[in-house]
Amino acid sequence: MARAFLVVMDSLGIGGAPDAGAYFNKDLPDLGANTLAHIAQACAEGRADVGRSGPLHLPTLAGLGLGAALRLASSQPAPGLDRDDAPRGRWGAASEISAGKDTPSGHWELAGVPVPWDWTYFPETGPAFDRDLVAHVAAAAGTDGILGNCHASGTTIIADLGAEHLRSGWPICYTSADSVFQIAAHETQFGLDRLLDLCAAVAPRLHAMKVGRVIARPFVGSAEAGFTRTPNRRDYAMKPPAPILTDWVQAAGGQVYGIGKIGDIFSMQGIDTLKKGEDAALMGHLAEAVETAGAGSLTFANFVEFDSLYGHRRDLSGYARALEWFDREIAKILLALRPGDLMVLTADHGNDPSWPGTDHTRERVPVLVAGAGAGPLGLVGFADVAASVAGHLGIAAPGPGRSFL
Ligand SMILES: O=P(O)(O)O[C@H]1O[C@H](CO)[C@@H](O)[C@H]1O
Ligand SMILES: [Mn+2]
Numbered sequence: 001m002a003r004a005f006l007v008v009m010d011s012l013g014i015g016g017a018p019d020a021g022a023y024f025n026k027d028l029p030d031l032g033a034n035t036l037a038h039i040a041q042a043c044a045e046g047r048a049d050v051g052r053s054g055p056l057h058l059p060t061l062a063g064l065g066l067g068a069a070l071r072l073a074s075s076q077p078a079p080g081l082d083r084d085d086a087p088r089g090r091w092g093a094a095s096e097i098s099a100g101k102d103t104p105s106g107h108w109e110l111a112g113v114p115v116p117w118d119w120t121y122f123p124e125t126g127p128a129f130d131r132d133l134v135a136h137v138a139a140a141a142g143t144d145g146i147l148g149n150c151h152a153s154g155t156t157i158i159a160d161l162g163a164e165h166l167r168s169g170w171p172i173c174y175t176s177a178d179s180v181f182q183i184a185a186h187e188t189q190f191g192l193d194r195l196l197d198l199c200a201a202v203a204p205r206l207h208a209m210k211v212g213r214v215i216a217r218p219f220v221g222s223a224e225a226g227f228t229r230t231p232n233r234r235d236y237a238m239k240p241p242a243p244i245l246t247d248w249v250q251a252a253g254g255q256v257y258g259i260g261k262i263g264d265i266f267s268m269q270g271i272d273t274l275k276k277g278e279d280a281a282l283m284g285h286l287a288e289a290v291e292t293a294g295a296g297s298l299t300f301a302n303f304v305e306f307d308s309l310y311g312h313r314r315d316l317s318g319y320a321r322a323l324e325w326f327d328r329e330i331a332k333i334l335l336a337l338r339p340g341d342l343m344v345l346t347a348d349h350g351n352d353p354s355w356p357g358t359d360h361t362r363e364r365v366p367v368l369v370a371g372a373g374a375g376p377l378g379l380v381g382f383a384d385v386a387a388s389v390a391g392h393l394g395i396a397a398p399g400p401g402r403s404f405l
């Protein structure tokens with residue numbers, strides 16, 4: 001009996017989005033952004049040699065068709081990924097139709113439901129949040145005000161405002177090119193539970209404004225030693241607008257196992273069990289799911305560190321190291337798959353570490369399939385991923401997606 005494993009390599013874009021010109025980082029359109037190709041180019045040119053060296057080495061993913069998918073999506077050279085002439089998996093490139101280039105829209109559309117509305121974004125100049133919203137957040141925090149109130153990189157803003165936060169006790173509120181309201185606060189001085197309660201309290205108002213996520217960003221440290229974010233980040237996302245792949249599987253009697261950020265991204269909708277942790281631990285949970293998942297089940301995993309630790313930080317070496325680690329680990333997991341298993345490896349948006357700014361980039365994403373033979377899938381849509389997984393499990397797939405298998 002069939003089982004399905006859907007694995008999102010968060011932010012591993014492969015360029016070529018038809019509408020990239022409509023999305024921006026700073027004032028530069030995302031035209032030409034290509035997360036994977038630019039990492040591969042940096043590796044080949046010796047610009048990504050911290051903790052690794054040489055051309056980007058991804059034999060497992062390339063063997064499934066990653067290089068072929070990249071060439072289909074865009075014309076950018078990707079040294080090291082140009083020799084997989086006969087991929088052993090099914091491979092293709094997917095475009096997103098939802099507006100925005102953030103995690104929730106990407107995942108919802110991969111799960112079969114494109115986002116039917118335009119998200120709310122905050123202005124880049126002047127105060128990001130209006131007086132009513134500031135007053136609402138401060139009241140919920142029990143403070144006389146907030147810090148930040150601007151677009152920022154999360155690591156930079158705690159370095160800049162961490163000391164003032166400790167002095168005043170005011171939460172640090174910031175946003176990005178995504179539809180997000182982020183609140184950073186000291187985990188022990190402000191309190192982790194208090195921060196999570198604050199995010200939960202203000203989320204309904206922000207969701208009503210069509211702001212996709214409120215994100216708790218706890219950190220530790222001191223002005224003297226510096227400030228560091230902890231793994232206790234938590235996202236409070238809007239609910240998807242319609243039943244998604246996880247609901248379809250449950251409705252058909254299958255179990256749904258979430259791994260990583262999947263629980264936050266879908267507000268636990270349609271998810272029976274959730275395993276969280278750093279990416280290394282998540283890989284262990286994925287291996288365990290391959291061992292134990294039942295017939296008719298869906299395991300849905302997100303590996304976020306490509307994005308959070310390396311893409312947003314514009315760290316080419318780190319992203320390459322993470323990809324090479326993932327490639328070695330996923331090789332073992334692919335070997336453990338059984339007849340009747342389908343594994344789809346894909347991504348939710350780009351985050352080109354060679355690009356200006358610190359935000360996501362609008363790109364196509366790879367779709368690599370193990371367990372369904374070999375050969376091209378062509379150019380597909382994000383929602384086709386959900387339809388294909390549903391088709392493999394033999395269940396109905398409402399919505400716009402069409403199976404590519
Ligand atoms: O700079 P940090 O806080 O990591 O923020 C990043 O993380 C957010 C959510 O993924 C994005 O919108 C981006 O701004
Ligand atoms: Mn993402």
Ligand SMILES: [Mn+2]
Nearest residue numbers: 307308312360
């Ligand atoms: Mn991100």
